[in-house]
Amino acid sequence: MKLPKKIRVDNYTYKVVPIKNQNIISSNKRHKHRKLMGEANFPKQKIRISTAWSRDEVAETLLHEIIHCCAEREGLPHDEHYVGRISRRLYQVLKDNHLKF
Numbered sequence: 001m002k003l004p005k006k007i008r009v010d011n012y013t014y015k016v017v018p019i020k021n022q023n024i025i026s027s028n029k030r031h032k033h034r035k036l037m038g039e040a041n042f043p044k045q046k047i048r049i050s051t052a053w054s055r056d057e058v059a060e061t062l063l064h065e066i067i068h069c070c071a072e073r074e075g076l077p078h079d080e081h082y083v084g085r086i087s088r089r090l091y092q093v094l095k096d097n098h099l100k101f
């Protein structure tokens, strides 16, 4: 997919940064050695997405990071297990039903 340059979540504007490497090294000190397909940095309002994957994987990763940003904005917990399952299912629903808003 063609990544948007920015994603707006409420009054925050996240810059979307495509990364050519297959794995992104986490910028979070707690997860320093984890390899990721994407990562949202809330204080810096930046979403990094690896573009070395299939169209569906890149799109779902972007959706995954957007869900993290929305949960963060709402003060909701957003552990990887929860966000991973929601993003996979929501992406499938949006895609299979051809939903565009």
Ligand SMILES: [Zn+2]
Residues within 6 Å of the ligand: 064, 068, 080, 083, 084
């Ligand atoms: Zn995540």
